[in-house]
Amino acid sequence: MTRVPYQDMFDEFLRVLLKCGFRRDRAELCARLFADASLDGVPSHGLNRFPVFINDVRKGTVKIHAEPVLVESFGALERWDGRHGPGPLNAHFCMGRAIELARQGGMGCVALKNTNHWQRAGNYGWQAADAGCIGICWTNTMALMPPWGAKERRLGNNPLVIAVPRPGGHVVLDMAISQFSGGKVQIHRTSGEPLPVEGGYNREGRLTRDANEIAESRRPLPIGYWKGSGLALMLDLVVSLLSGGLATHEIGKLTETSVSQIFMAFDLARLAPGSLSARVVNDVVDNFHAAEPIGENSKVLYPGERSLAARRENLERGIPVEPSLWQNVKEL
Amino acid sequence: MTRVPYQDMFDEFLRVLLKCGFRRDRAELCARLFADASLDGVPSHGLNRFPVFINDVRKGTVKIHAEPVLVESFGALERWDGRHGPGPLNAHFCMGRAIELARQGGMGCVALKNTNHWQRAGNYGWQAADAGCIGICWTNTMALMPPWGAKERRLGNNPLVIAVPRPGGHVVLDMAISQFSGGKVQIHRTSGEPLPVEGGYNREGRLTRDANEIAESRRPLPIGYWKGSGLALMLDLVVSLLSGGLATHEIGKLTETSVSQIFMAFDLARLAPGSLSARVVNDVVDNFHAAEPIGENSKVLYPGERSLAARRENLERGIPVEPSLWQNVKEL
Numbered sequence: 001m002t003r004v005p006y007q008d009m010f011d012e013f014l015r016v017l018l019k020c021g022f023r024r025d026r027a028e029l030c031a032r033l034f035a036d037a038s039l040d041g042v043p044s045h046g047l048n049r050f051p052v053f054i055n056d057v058r059k060g061t062v063k064i065h066a067e068p069v070l071v072e073s074f075g076a077l078e079r080w081d082g083r084h085g086p087g088p089l090n091a092h093f094c095m096g097r098a099i100e101l102a103r104q105g106g107m108g109c110v111a112l113k114n115t116n117h118w119q120r121a122g123n124y125g126w127q128a129a130d131a132g133c134i135g136i137c138w139t140n141t142m143a144l145m146p147p148w149g150a151k152e153r154r155l156g157n158n159p160l161v162i163a164v165p166r167p168g169g170h171v172v173l174d175m176a177i178s179q180f181s182g183g184k185v186q187i188h189r190t191s192g193e194p195l196p197v198e199g200g201y202n203r204e205g206r207l208t209r210d211a212n213e214i215a216e217s218r219r220p221l222p223i224g225y226w227k228g229s230g231l232a233l234m235l236d237l238v239v240s241l242l243s244g245g246l247a248t249h250e251i252g253k254l255t256e257t258s259v260s261q262i263f264m265a266f267d268l269a270r271l272a273p274g275s276l277s278a279r280v281v282n283d284v285v286d287n288f289h290a291a292e293p294i295g296e297n298s299k300v301l302y303p304g305e306r307s308l309a310a311r312r313e314n315l316e317r318g319i320p321v322e323p324s325l326w327q328n329v330k331e332l
Numbered sequence: 333m334t335r336v337p338y339q340d341m342f343d344e345f346l347r348v349l350l351k352c353g354f355r356r357d358r359a360e361l362c363a364r365l366f367a368d369a370s371l372d373g374v375p376s377h378g379l380n381r382f383p384v385f386i387n388d389v390r391k392g393t394v395k396i397h398a399e400p401v402l403v404e405s406f407g408a409l410e411r412w413d414g415r416h417g418p419g420p421l422n423a424h425f426c427m428g429r430a431i432e433l434a435r436q437g438g439m440g441c442v443a444l445k446n447t448n449h450w451q452r453a454g455n456y457g458w459q460a461a462d463a464g465c466i467g468i469c470w471t472n473t474m475a476l477m478p479p480w481g482a483k484e485r486r487l488g489n490n491p492l493v494i495a496v497p498r499p500g501g502h503v504v505l506d507m508a509i510s511q512f513s514g515g516k517v518q519i520h521r522t523s524g525e526p527l528p529v530e531g532g533y534n535r536e537g538r539l540t541r542d543a544n545e546i547a548e549s550r551r552p553l554p555i556g557y558w559k560g561s562g563l564a565l566m567l568d569l570v571v572s573l574l575s576g577g578l579a580t581h582e583i584g585k586l587t588e589t590s591v592s593q594i595f596m597a598f599d600l601a602r603l604a605p606g607s608l609s610a611r612v613v614n615d616v617v618d619n620f621h622a623a624e625p626i627g628e629n630s631k632v633l634y635p636g637e638r639s640l641a642a643r644r645e646n647l648e649r650g651i652p653v654e655p656s657l658w659q660n661v662k663e664l
Contacts, residue, residue, distance in 0.1 A: 074438030106406030150623035224555025289480035
């Protein structure tokens with residue numbers, strides 16, 4: 001591992017995106033969203049995934065000039081068509097639009113169809129929280145998990161984000177409905193380290209912590225066994241109904257494109273004026289932090305706390321990168 | 333186990349509620365909500381819990397004549413005060429109000445504070461789906477689970493419901509964020525049967541399937557380990573911010589009262605006119621059902637499928653009841 005300054009990583013992404021023909025303002029935002037993922041300790045959807053994204057751009061799967069268009073407005077709820085544009089730009093736009101709607105009526109909800117992988121889900125939660133809003137968003141994906149009691153993949157892992165603003169550091173949950181995200185399984189395949197808890201089945205149908213066995217069987221486990229299986233199904237149903245876009249079973253099996261997403265924002269400046277929301281959130285987080293930890297030297301962490309710590313460290317010391325992956329990007 | 337006709341159970345609940353002084357229309361709705369829970373195979377929040385509810389009524393924790401009042405309207409989003417009224421009536425009213433808002437603007441969101449235990453969460457999902465709406469609702473609870481990495485209970489198990497209408501049977505997820513609900517743990521304590529998967533810790537801090545050990549340690553496990561821990565925290569933060577009501581750490585440790593809830597509805601008659609939504613949902617469910625099951629004689633079930641099967645059987649054959657619990661109610 002070497003470390004690369006944030007600005008250098010951003011500049012490199014920007015260079016490649018401009019070379020691909022992105023308009024400057026869109027290239028800058030896209031570069032920032034990828035760099036922010038690595039900065040916050042999620043390189044699986046930052047640096048490490050950037051070449052895959054560029055490949056999709058070059059294949060034409062991602063249409064770089066396409067911008068979302070409004071399909072239908074119901075008031076606080078709007079439907080947009082992402083027209084196969086860059087997933088991160090579409091998602092950032094739609095959370096922005098949900099925030100605008102929330103400024104008007106307390107809440108806004110934007111459903112988006114025909115979009116591409118939004119990369120790091122948490123980005124759009126941080127975006128809402130930075131704007132003083134509660135943000136809730138999720139996406140469907142191609143089929144990645146078997147339903148509970150089944151052998152075949154039929155469910156997306158449908159990442160879900162819930163974000164709440166907090167002056168000392170936002171509280172941001174960013175989770176796939178699989179016990180481990182694809183990125184996490186990949187890291188354990190490379191390192192050979194077992195997963196901390198069972199993450200799926202082996203070929204014999206037994207639960208295992210071995211990431212390679214799970215990749216072979218193609219049977220990762222949803223969180224909470226039958227519960228996550230049901231939750232993943234519901235997230236897919238709701239997002240495809242609200243957006244009018246594709247459901248998981250209709251999304252391509254080889255290339256994940258035309259996914260459906262939903263973005264909700266609630267404006268706390270309207271709902272909890274003054275410092276009320278900060279007080280409410282701080283009280284909850286303080287109570288959570290005060291729980292006696294299991295290990296003597298361990299700490300109970302709220303969702304997003306690790307990201308913020310990574311951001312602070314990486315801004316100061318540079319972002320850790322796998323040298324070969326960094327080299328790949330420099331050669332794009 | 334003996335079986336009791338639905339009408340008899342309803343009549344018995346109605347008798348007791350009228351005796352307690354409930355207004356007739358409110359007694360009828362409340363009796364129906366309790367009877368529906370047992371009918372659908374959730375006696376833990378139907379017959380079995382009815383005496384606890386009546387006890388709360390007699391203690392005055394539940395104020396039988398209190399009706400929700402509007403605190404603030406932002407358009408599609410409204411805030412209501414439940415004034416410590418009967419939880420099932422308050423919740424039914426607020427989902428109804430969310431449905432009304434959805435009829436106007438596609439979606440409605442009602443946040444409720446100062447309410448009491450809503451009993452069976454799924455009832456309000458079925459209510460939305462029966463009205464042709466997607467329904468999403470959740471509640472916070474008193475502290476029932478330790479955060480991930482901690483020993484002490486600081487998190488509610490904050491049941492979450494997501495419901496989608498479907499002509500052949502609604503798809504309704506009704507789940508606590510703990511791996512097992514309190515009701516389920518209780519059933520296994522009585523039967524002595526181990527839980528099907530690990531459900532919490534024993535006193536030595538090891539994961540266990542023994543419901544008695546979990547009850548002793550007071551450390552049930554959230555779904556997905558750290559993921560459910562984060563999800564439970566977020567659900568509490570969002571519901572307390574939106575409602576302006578109490579968060580889990582403020583809810584009484586001995587008597588659960590003054591909980592906060594949220595109800596969202598999306599009107600599919602407006603969002604997916606004609607038979608479009610039925611087609612979308614049927615396609616997803618058919619694809620889910622078609623997944624090859626693990627066991628030769630097993631079936632892959634969507635959320636709500638088991639409830640509907642129980643309802644059909646129990647309407648025909650009567651609702652199974654524990655005779656002593658049925659006798660308790662008859663003596664109320």
